[in-house]
Amino acid sequence: MVKLKSNDDKEFEVEEAAVIQSEMIKNMIEDGCATSVIPLPNIDSKTLIKVIEYLNKHINMGKAAETGEEDDLKEFDEQFVNMGWEELFDVIMAANYLNIHELMELCCQSAADRLKNKSVRAVREMLKITNDLTEEEEQEIINDAPWAFEGPEIDDTVN
Amino acid sequence: MEPEGDKASHQHPKGRKFTCSAPFFSTSVQDSSFEFPILPADLIYEILLKLPVKSFLKFRSISKSWLGLISSLEFVNTHLSISANNKDFTHHRLMLRFDPPYYGLQDCSFSFSLFNDSVTEAFDLIRYPIKTEIVGSVNGLVCLTIEEKHLLIWNPSIRKFKKLPKPRATTRINSFFMYGAMVRANTCYMYGFGYDEIHDDYRVVVGFRNSGFFKVDMYSVHSDSWRSIDDFPSGVLLMKSGVLVNGKLHWANTDLLNDPSYNAWGIICIDLADGKWGRWINLAMEKVLNLIRRWVFWEVVFLCFANIKEHMPMCGFGRNMGLKSLGQRCLPSNFPMIPPVRQPKAVNGENQPKSDDLGDNLSPE
Numbered sequence: 001m002v003k004l005k006s007n008d009d010k011e012f013e014v015e016e017a018a019v020i021q022s023e024m025i026k027n028m029i030e031d032g033c034a035t036s037v038i039p040l041p042n043i044d045s046k047t048l049i050k051v052i053e054y055l056n057k058h059i060n061m062g063k064a065a066e067t068g069e070e071d072d073l074k075e076f077d078e079q080f081v082n083m084g085w086e087e088l089f090d091v092i093m094a095a096n097y098l099n100i101h102e103l104m105e106l107c108c109q110s111a112a113d114r115l116k117n118k119s120v121r122a123v124r125e126m127l128k129i130t131n132d133l134t135e136e137e138e139q140e141i142i143n144d145a146p147w148a149f150e151g152p153e154i155d156d157t158v159n
Numbered sequence: 160m161e162p163e164g165d166k167a168s169h170q171h172p173k174g175r176k177f178t179c180s181a182p183f184f185s186t187s188v189q190d191s192s193f194e195f196p197i198l199p200a201d202l203i204y205e206i207l208l209k210l211p212v213k214s215f216l217k218f219r220s221i222s223k224s225w226l227g228l229i230s231s232l233e234f235v236n237t238h239l240s241i242s243a244n245n246k247d248f249t250h251h252r253l254m255l256r257f258d259p260p261y262y263g264l265q266d267c268s269f270s271f272s273l274f275n276d277s278v279t280e281a282f283d284l285i286r287y288p289i290k291t292e293i294v295g296s297v298n299g300l301v302c303l304t305i306e307e308k309h310l311l312i313w314n315p316s317i318r319k320f321k322k323l324p325k326p327r328a329t330t331r332i333n334s335f336f337m338y339g340a341m342v343r344a345n346t347c348y349m350y351g352f353g354y355d356e357i358h359d360d361y362r363v364v365v366g367f368r369n370s371g372f373f374k375v376d377m378y379s380v381h382s383d384s385w386r387s388i389d390d391f392p393s394g395v396l397l398m399k400s401g402v403l404v405n406g407k408l409h410w411a412n413t414d415l416l417n418d419p420s421y422n423a424w425g426i427i428c429i430d431l432a433d434g435k436w437g438r439w440i441n442l443a444m445e446k447v448l449n450l451i452r453r454w455v456f457w458e459v460v461f462l463c464f465a466n467i468k469e470h471m472p473m474c475g476f477g478r479n480m481g482l483k484s485l486g487q488r489c490l491p492s493n494f495p496m497i498p499p500v501r502q503p504k505a506v507n508g509e510n511q512p513k514s515d516d517l518g519d520n521l522s523p524e
Contacts, residue, residue, distance in 0.1 A: 092206075108205045112207070112209035112210050115206070116210050120217060120220050120221055130222065133220065133222060133226070145318070148213050148216035148217040151213075
């Protein structure tokens, strides 16, 4: 078992087989730096719980393919990313920090799927981005590909 | 406020490579009005890479930093490579070509056509009342000719054309006398389109027949100009458009008129990196047939592993598919797969094609 400590001082025990899906921790273990508790100063306990849930579910990914549990895993992944923006961003940051490739892919794809049909205005509001383009610059970009700004799929809602 | 370094890079968003270390958002992360953590630039970058082309064209107008990021060469190349290597072919498009009266091109989802007997949704790309032909396709770009007079390189995913200047080999004469008959001058007898990985350049090759000469010109997108390369060696081409394998365009060729033996069967190729001809004669017939088979196959369901588009990593063109309307069967469900064409190998003075040069593993079976 490997012990992980979140930035709000909570400790979690995770099976080594699960936790080595994190390249970062795998390297630490190989280098013999994981003898006691591994502190994770960038990750809070709420996010770490999510990440560990993912790691435990994906622990036997190779086996899943053999035993036909792939659909099960797919369903889990779909449910897993069903979370708010704030939470999703926290998990992306944690996955990036811990270097868990599959989790990173899953969450970034989910973020992209949520953004892809959004209007420019909606994305700015969702991500709190200030528009620093001048009106002319913005118009120039629109004129370059006006069709990209049109279509029944464009969604102006913020959520 | 934008950090200084970031601002500077916005001055020339097109030519510059984006550096992921530059903060993407304003630095006022601690602002309590922010409801969630602001993602650093490199993570936003990861998310943008998963968007379809239409979405990121739109998101260029979000802010200066998004514009700079999306316009960077690094972003474009990485997006292409991710789309091309997607194992589910999510971003691959299949292109369908129609015969007269309209020379139309439509595209549809490649993955859908792979797993279904018929295509239920296809979209008009272009529709011309005049003759258009596909010269070739690579990396999501398609090269077209319109009545063999105009050449275009087209990026369907961003809907932009580039019209090529006229090749040098065309002359002002309209016709000439050959084999005892009047022949139209400037007849295009060969062409091809490919990517030269060594120079990161796209090339178009066109051969014209003019009063006994077989002139060949090669176009470079980088220099936007044509240059003449050595004349077509000799023989008769068994196909018009070249097949791109490992950075070379290949044509099946026979010299039966001069050499009435099986030795006459061969393959000629042009190395897109240096414009040099290569030639293999006395080939096993099977090798030549392999190339032809592949070409015929491409013509029928012209499959290119260019990732366009959404970058159309594979775009195909059905010439004689008889697809007249949506919903008609367009691809057999056992549609064969061709592995993507890979990086050209540096070749020194070899005079025999390697088996992988000719794609021995490719066959429409």
